[in-house]
Amino acid sequence: MYNFEYKNPVKIIFGKETISKVAAEVPKNAKILLTYGGGSIMKNGVYEQVMNALKEVELSEFGGIEANPHYETCMKAVKIVKNEKVDFLLSVGGGSVLDATKFIAAAALYENGDPWDILVKRGKVEDAIPIGAVLTLPATGSEMNGNSVITRVSTLEKMAFSSPKVMPQFSILDPQCVFTLPDKQVANGIVDAFVHVMEQYLTFDVNSPLQDRFAESILTTLIEEGPKVLADRKDYDAAANFMWAATMALNGLIGAGVAQDWATHSIGHELTAFHGIDHARTLAIVLPGVMNIKRESKKEKILQYGKRIWGITEGTDNEKIDAAIAKTVEFFESTGLPTTLPAYNVPEESVTKIVARFEKRFYKLGEKADIDHREIEQILRDRL
Amino acid sequence: MYNFEYKNPVKIIFGKETISKVAAEVPKNAKILLTYGGGSIMKNGVYEQVMNALKEVELSEFGGIEANPHYETCMKAVKIVKNEKVDFLLSVGGGSVLDATKFIAAAALYENGDPWDILVKRGKVEDAIPIGAVLTLPATGSEMNGNSVITRVSTLEKMAFSSPKVMPQFSILDPQCVFTLPDKQVANGIVDAFVHVMEQYLTFDVNSPLQDRFAESILTTLIEEGPKVLADRKDYDAAANFMWAATMALNGLIGAGVAQDWATHSIGHELTAFHGIDHARTLAIVLPGVMNIKRESKKEKILQYGKRIWGITEGTDNEKIDAAIAKTVEFFESTGLPTTLPAYNVPEESVTKIVARFEKRFYKLGEKADIDHREIEQILRDRL
Numbered sequence: 001m002y003n004f005e006y007k008n009p010v011k012i013i014f015g016k017e018t019i020s021k022v023a024a025e026v027p028k029n030a031k032i033l034l035t036y037g038g039g040s041i042m043k044n045g046v047y048e049q050v051m052n053a054l055k056e057v058e059l060s061e062f063g064g065i066e067a068n069p070h071y072e073t074c075m076k077a078v079k080i081v082k083n084e085k086v087d088f089l090l091s092v093g094g095g096s097v098l099d100a101t102k103f104i105a106a107a108a109l110y111e112n113g114d115p116w117d118i119l120v121k122r123g124k125v126e127d128a129i130p131i132g133a134v135l136t137l138p139a140t141g142s143e144m145n146g147n148s149v150i151t152r153v154s155t156l157e158k159m160a161f162s163s164p165k166v167m168p169q170f171s172i173l174d175p176q177c178v179f180t181l182p183d184k185q186v187a188n189g190i191v192d193a194f195v196h197v198m199e200q201y202l203t204f205d206v207n208s209p210l211q212d213r214f215a216e217s218i219l220t221t222l223i224e225e226g227p228k229v230l231a232d233r234k235d236y237d238a239a240a241n242f243m244w245a246a247t248m249a250l251n252g253l254i255g256a257g258v259a260q261d262w263a264t265h266s267i268g269h270e271l272t273a274f275h276g277i278d279h280a281r282t283l284a285i286v287l288p289g290v291m292n293i294k295r296e297s298k299k300e301k302i303l304q305y306g307k308r309i310w311g312i313t314e315g316t317d318n319e320k321i322d323a324a325i326a327k328t329v330e331f332f333e334s335t336g337l338p339t340t341l342p343a344y345n346v347p348e349e350s351v352t353k354i355v356a357r358f359e360k361r362f363y364k365l366g367e368k369a370d371i372d373h374r375e376i377e378q379i380l381r382d383r384l
Numbered sequence: 385m386y387n388f389e390y391k392n393p394v395k396i397i398f399g400k401e402t403i404s405k406v407a408a409e410v411p412k413n414a415k416i417l418l419t420y421g422g423g424s425i426m427k428n429g430v431y432e433q434v435m436n437a438l439k440e441v442e443l444s445e446f447g448g449i450e451a452n453p454h455y456e457t458c459m460k461a462v463k464i465v466k467n468e469k470v471d472f473l474l475s476v477g478g479g480s481v482l483d484a485t486k487f488i489a490a491a492a493l494y495e496n497g498d499p500w501d502i503l504v505k506r507g508k509v510e511d512a513i514p515i516g517a518v519l520t521l522p523a524t525g526s527e528m529n530g531n532s533v534i535t536r537v538s539t540l541e542k543m544a545f546s547s548p549k550v551m552p553q554f555s556i557l558d559p560q561c562v563f564t565l566p567d568k569q570v571a572n573g574i575v576d577a578f579v580h581v582m583e584q585y586l587t588f589d590v591n592s593p594l595q596d597r598f599a600e601s602i603l604t605t606l607i608e609e610g611p612k613v614l615a616d617r618k619d620y621d622a623a624a625n626f627m628w629a630a631t632m633a634l635n636g637l638i639g640a641g642v643a644q645d646w647a648t649h650s651i652g653h654e655l656t657a658f659h660g661i662d663h664a665r666t667l668a669i670v671l672p673g674v675m676n677i678k679r680e681s682k683k684e685k686i687l688q689y690g691k692r693i694w695g696i697t698e699g700t701d702n703e704k705i706d707a708a709i710a711k712t713v714e715f716f717e718s719t720g721l722p723t724t725l726p727a728y729n730v731p732e733e734s735v736t737k738i739v740a741r742f743e744k745r746f747y748k749l750g751e752k753a754d755i756d757h758r759e760i761e762q763i764l765r766d767r768l
Contacts, residue, residue: 001624003399008392014641015387207621210605210629217597224593237591240385244641245594253637257398257628 001257008248008252010144011117011170014244016236018174019046019134022090023053025170030088035101037065037093040368044180046136047375050092061311065093068272068279069100071116071152074107078115081108081129091133094185095140097194098133102148102166105129118161119150125163137181139189139242139280141196141250143171153272158269158316173247178239183230186242188280190226192284193246194219194331195264195283202291202301203259215254216308221245223309223331230335263365264290267376270354277344284332286338288325289379290338290371295319295321297368341383351380385592385641392636394528395554398628400620402558403430403518407437409554410516414472415442417465419485421449421477428564430520434476443723444468449477452656452663453484455500455536458491462499464511465492475517475552478569479524479576482517486532486550489513502545503534509547517555521565522627523573523664525580525634527555535657542653547766556630562613562623570617570626571719572664574610578603578715579648579667586675586685587643587751599638600692605629607693608714614719647749648674651760654738661728668716668723672709673763674755679705682754688765725767 013021026032034050041047051059062077080086081104091101106129107115117123135143142148145165151158178186201215222245228238248254256314267290268282277285299317306312306324313324329339338344341351358365358373365371371379397405410416418434425431427718435443447462450628462703464470465488475485489512491499501507519527530551534543562570563756570706585599606629612622632638651674652666683701690696690708713723722728725735742749742757749755 001621004404005395005397006394011389011391012640013389015385020388025558067570068593205626209608209625210601210632213601213604214598217601219595221594237385240641241591241593244385250592256396257624 002206002259003029004254006256007164008144008167010167010251012144013170013172014172015240016176018172019049020053022050022132022134022172023057025172026054026057027088027130029282031060031084031086032088032090033060033062033077033084033086034090034092035065035097035104036063036091037097039063040180041092041136044136044177044355046092046134047179049133050090060086065076065097065100067096068151068158068276069096069103071103071119071150074100074103074150075115077104078107087129088372089129089131091131092136094135094137098142098168099148099150101131101133101141102128102142102146103150103161105131105166106163107238116152119159120157122161125161125165125288128163128165131166131168135171135173136177136191137185138173138178138246139185139192141193141247143168143173144247144251144368147250149269149279156222156273158273160269167377170218173238173243174285175240175243178243179233181233183336186226186229186233187337188278189246190222190229190242190282190335191284191332191337193249194222195280195287196249196285197254199261199264200255200258202298202305203261204297205300206258208258211254211258212304217300218245218249218254226335230243259345259367261290261367263371263379266365267354267379270357271346273288274350274353275344275346277346281337281344285341285344285383286379288329288339289326289382291321291325293375293378294366294383297370305342339383341380348384351377351384354380386590386643388641390636390640391548392528392551394551394635396528396631398555399624400558400560402556403433404437406434406516406518406556407441409556410438410441410474411472411514415468415470416444416472416474417461417468417470418443418445418474418476419449419461419481419488420445420447420475421451421481423447424475424564424710425520426454428520430476430518430561430562433517434474443728444470449481449484450479452533452535452542452660453480453487455503455534456538458484458487458534458648462491467542471513473513473515475515476520477520478519478763479526482519482526482552483524483532485515485532486512486526486530487516487534487545489550490545498571503543504541505544509545509549511548512549515550517552517556519557519567520561521573522557522562522630523569523576525558525577525631528631531634532664533653540657542654542657544653557627559620559624559627562627563617565617567614567720570610570613571721572662573630573670574606574613574626574719575716575721576664576760577633578606579664579671580633581638582671583645583648584639584642586682586689586749587645588681589684590642592642595638595640595642596688602629602633602638603693608721627668643751645674646750647755650749651738651763654741658734658737659728659730661730665721665728668724669728669767670723670763672713672723673766675705675709675712676766677759677762678750678755682756691737721766725764732768735761737766738764
């Protein structure tokens with residue numbers, strides 16, 4: 001096991017009818033900005049529940065945050081935060097709203113230049129406006145970490161940052177929010193959480209059986225509970241198990257002390273940046289390619305994954321790896337997510353464009369930092 | 385799944401040669417009281433490492449904290465804390481030292497009467513001196529929770545309290561501390577962590593597969609890595625895996641949203657109070673009795689445990705439960721811990737004494753609060 005530090009102070013409030021608890025969690029006498037997305041919280045009653053709970057509180061609103069939230073949108077909110085001297089941000093929505101809120105929180109107090117530097121130059125987040133979250137969609141794990149991914153529309157760049165300063169003070173997770181989600185968002189959430197686990201699990205072995213078993217626990221739960229949620233949106237227990245699994249998939253726990261990959265995410269971000277494909281769908285496309293091309297360096301873990309998750313024990317190592325990839329593809333497709341580039345009308349030329357972008361960057365991807373632009377090309381061509 | 389709240393802000397610093405990091409973690413200009421036990425930290429070099437790291441810091445010492453730490457000892461430290469205006473407590477040792485330090489931290493600022501009330505009358509801990517920990521022994525999980533168990537010698541009472549106020553600010557876990565532990569302490573640690581998991585896992589089913597899989601992950605890790613540690617004390621990876629498993633066994637994670645039992649602990653505490661038997665050993669005695677006597681109400685989970693942990697699939701339900709109990713006993717005994725009362729020279733009269741004590745208390749034990757003094761008698765007689 002590697003040496004590691006782990007600290008996750010996010011207070012989770014989980015369960016049925018918990019949204020009203022927001023009133024006790026927001027700071028007293030704070031000027032609060034409520035951030036949200038395209039308005040689904042109006043239709044599913046979450047907005048009303050939050051507003052009822054916060055009747056007595058001074059509140060401004062900033063709606064219209066899009067999926068793959070835009071830097072440009074965030075900067076509008078930053079202006080409001082500064083002008084209105086907002087001292088608490090309450091994110092009501094899914095991972096995109098929360099990611100945007102985290103960037104707004106950091107950008108509003110960033111004093112070392114252009115806030116864009118936080119994303120492209122790893123500008124250090126010294127301070128941030130405190131955040132709380134009411135989560136409406138299990139997927140990204142943003143409710144229990146300090147990560148955020150932001151897209152700059154003008155340059156088609158999708159970039160991430162991470163800071164303990166933007167971890168939510170609290171996150172309220174009411175699984176009943178799942179009841180009104182469309183199939184597509186549930187499927188995206190299942191695959192997003194699944195691939196978060198895979199990025200921290202399917203690496204080289206550092207002798208960390210507990211982290212491995214935890215990762216497999218989350219994968220198994222997603223495989224068993226995800227389809228139940230898709231089949232019956234009102235199955236509370238399935239929704240709750242799915243929601244908690246998605247949170248656990250990216251709260252630092254299973255990644256503590258082990259190697260981490262994140263190549264699938266980095267390559268996927270480019271597919272979103274160039275083609276606007278949903279984040280989770282880009283992961284469903286790319287992961288099988290990474291597994292196929294990196295089958296040698298990830299061999300032990302892919303074999304372990306195949307055996308423990310899918311019961312694959314027959315054949316040569318290469319046959320077992322093929323079967324593990326096939327099972328993964330089959331699971332993603334069973335949720336309704338296609339896993340090839342043509343299924344999303346991505347032309348071959350896009351591969352060239354994306355590869356050229358990686359060629360210009362100085363870093364390589366993967367847990368061994370050995371995936372260069374040539375291997376990225378192989379991975380993408382594998383999915384044509 | 386039950387509704388739950390979960391917050392665990394303890395900073396874990398884990399790995400090889402991490403003890404020197406204590407210097408960066410203790411507050412600047414604080415008056416620190418270093419608490420420790422019987423002196424093993426002098427022999428294994430941990431004391432020296434801590435003192436070297438804290439050369440520049442104003443430090444007092446309070447040694448001699450015993451296993452199953454005494455209320456009477458703690459109150460001596462409370463006097464020092466008050467007289468010397470200590471504002472940070474640094475626990476260097478195992479779970480007993482840390483439990484004592486937590487009680488000292490709470491008692492020093494307790495203003496609602498006799499600090500003993502914290503333990504016997506659930507006196508609320510409004511504030512506590514901040515704590516840091518250097519952990520030398522994987523076992524109790526005290527390094528990542530707000531729990532503490534204290535014994536009052538004068539009345540032979542062993543009582544617990546829990547408060548977020550006494551969670552350590554940081555805990556440093558260097559698995560190399562395991563290298564110098566005697567067999568007995570390793571075995572105690574394995575069984576202690578194992579039973580912590582069982583108390584949160586072997587209850588009635590609330591449909592929480594992820595918590596179940598996490599619990600099984602820890603049990604499996606203890607079963608696989610524990611014997612490696614016993615066989616080769618210098619196996620760093622085994623020590624690290626064991627240490628991290630013990631922390632995860634009682635940091636709130638696997639208990640979030642599920643039923644919890646703790647009958648084994650409550651009954652075990654009386655065996656320690658009356659006979660001074662090591663805490664873990666009392667658990668090794670009592671758990672098989674609880675499993676046997678509560679085989680009906682815990683049936684589904686015992687069967688699941690037997691199947692998933694020990695591969696028990698043959699026979700009637702009762703035969704499978706018998707086999708699961710036998711496997712558990714066998715595992716405990718394989719670490720060197722006897723599991724019956726006579727093996728510790730506990731006479732039959734003690735059963736009567738302990739049962740009489742429970743009869744006087746107004747509460748029942750177990751996740752269903754249905755274990756009364758008559759069932760406690762059955763459980764203890766099962767172990768004669």
